[in-house]
Amino acid sequence: MSDNTAVANELKDKGNLELKNNRYDDAIKYYTEAIALVQSAIYYSNRAQAHIKSENYGLAIADATKAIEIDPAYLKAYYRRAVAESAILEYKKSLADVKKVLARAPKDPSCLKLHQDLTKVLKTIAFENAIAVNEKQSPIAELDFDSMIIEAGYKGPELQIQVDKATKAVSTDLDLKYVGEMVELFKEGGKIPKKHAFAIVCVANQIFKQEKSLVEIGLKRSKTAASGELQLEGCETITICGDTHGQFYDVLNIFSTFGDTGPNHTYLFNGDFVDRGSWSCEVALLFYCFKILYPQNFYMNRGNHETNDMNQVYGFADECKAKYSHKLFLCFSESFNALPYATLIGQEYLVMHGGLFSDDNIKVDDIRKIDRLKNKQPPKQGIEMELLWTDPQPEEGRSASKRGIGMQFGPDVTAKFCEQNDLKAIIRSHEVRMGGYELEHNGKLITVFSAPNYCDSQHNLGAVINLKTNSDGEYDLDFKTFKEVPHPNIGPMAYTRNMGF
The missing domain is CATH 1.25.40.10 (Tetratricopeptide repeat domain)
Known part of the structure; x- marks a missing residue:
């Protein structure tokens, strides 16, 4: 030798x-x-x-x-x-x-x-x-709440559901008391009735469909808000969270540690809230309840795991089927199609799940123009795919993706995009960071990841970004990290089609 x-x-x-x-x-x-x-x-x-x-x-x-x-x-x-x-x-x-x-x-x-x-x-x-059907067919539109019954033996919170006969719009009397009791039920290993789950998804979907592909929000400050930006009156903090991947108990810890969502505290979850973790249904239903209760103070961007092909392999489709029904997954899938692709905060921070683009000519305005309701699923190439899939690299320029999907972009790409669109930074998620977050590309790009000890194996911290205004009316970013919390003895990937990974 x-x-x-x-x-x-x-x-x-x-x-x-x-x-x-x-x-x-x-x-x-x-x-x-x-x-x-x-x-x-x-x-x-x-x-x-x-x-x-x-x-x-x-x-x-x-x-x-x-x-x-x-x-x-x-x-x-x-x-x-x-x-x-x-x-x-x-x-x-x-x-x-x-x-x-x-x-x-x-x-x-x-x-x-x-x-x-x-x-x-x-x-x-x-x-x-x-069995592919017409693109216009909607699983949610086919729901018949009058024919649904509450499962025998259910002792959880009650929910009144109404359907407007003329518009077919669904409404409920959902309140914080219901959400609190639902959370306790979930922590005990219980489920809400299918009828309730369908109603929550349906009402949240109605709200998502009213939002733009690029949501534009900001805290109230001395600067005049741009046209199309919603200034969050009375709100003091916007908390930006990265991937949570069905880690329900860590999600609860985010709210208990950094504060509940409500009129004075806005949350933005930046995609990948389902798959891999074994409580994706619980996370999704909780987020949808908050969206219903606080539509102007709770936001969700689409991630690459809010798509059918990923859900079929990485667990969410089978989890829905095991806990509720395949039809609930189809309704969730329809609602994922209505999720915004990105959020622009104060015209200064662009937040998307993946990253930037293969074409230098793409601008923020191109995100505004995305007709996300046109397709049932994101296209396999182009701006929508890149918003969900791309990653940064330390080298200049662009290169093939280490994932095998999308591409990688360097600090020069980020700097040029920020300059052309008058942005301070890009905030994205999509990748584990051992410290929970990382400032990259000379501070022009920030990765935040909010699933601590990802898949019970990575030993990483989770992180959030608290965005507030200072005395000069400028935005300050405050990075907070946290560790995982205990969860019931159910491992990650419990509903995943193993595929060897």
Whole structure:
């Protein structure tokens, strides 16, 4: 064994230990150092696994492909490439790689499970395509509240539901007392009646549909508000939160730590409130209740996980089915289509889930012009996709996405966009940050992530941004971090189609 090989194996072993302990960045560093010494299929394949755990699926595919080039017989590389391909919804490519493994290892349990999951999701997609109905058909419009009954034995809060015969608009007597009792019911492992859940989604959807694709809000200050901006009279704080991913107990901790939403405290949740975590229904219903109670003080941007293809794999669709019904998921899906894509605060801070664009000619006004109700799901390319999917990079310019979807943009792209649109900064989410938040691109771009100890494994802090006005009438940003809180003994991904990730 050469000296290089011996050192590389030691680095690989260190990487394996870091991977086992969920320290994925450190694992990637050690594997990279090993690869610099020896071009080994094992090292590339192991780094692919670390990238999978970091959700860098594009990089994982590249590493697994390199491992296969070095050793076409190395089955782990095919499996890991299949896992990464399934994570970015490339199901047919994933299935092809799985079949290559099973041709030589027909009893491999991981591959058999992935094959089963892929076959199931492909059948589901084929079935949905076969029964695809007119774009104008609405699951929410088909709801018949008169025919719905409250489940036997239900002892939770009551909710009166009315439907206007002329307009078909739905209304309820939802109040804070109901929400408080609903939360306690959820904490005990209970559910509200399906009829209540349908009504909450329906009423929230009516409110979302009245909002613009770009919501424009601001705190009252000496400066004259721009046309189209809603100044929040009496509001002292706007709290911006990143991904929460079904971590219901951490969401409750956000409100208990930083204050309840209401006329003097506005919240903006910046997408990805469902999937992965095992209480996505509870988080979504709570957020929708707050939207109904405080439509001008509670806002939600769409994330890449508020989409059908992600929900089918990462848990929300199956969670809705398990806890309520598949039809409730269809109604949630319709309401996700009405969520705004971005929020502009005081004409100075643009908040979206993913990031900036592949075209320098895109302006804030182009977000205003998005007809989000035109499509049932976001297009696979263009401004809507990029608002949901793109990520920053430290290098100048643009490059292919480490995720395998969208692209990455550098500090020059951010600086130019902010200058052209007279913005102080971009605020986005979409990625774990170990400290809960990070100032990037010379302070022109801020990432905030609000799911602490993401998926019970990342050991990251959560964070929020409190935006207030100072004595000069300017906005100040105050970054607050928090740790995870205990939750019932149900792990993340309980409703996820495993797919190996």
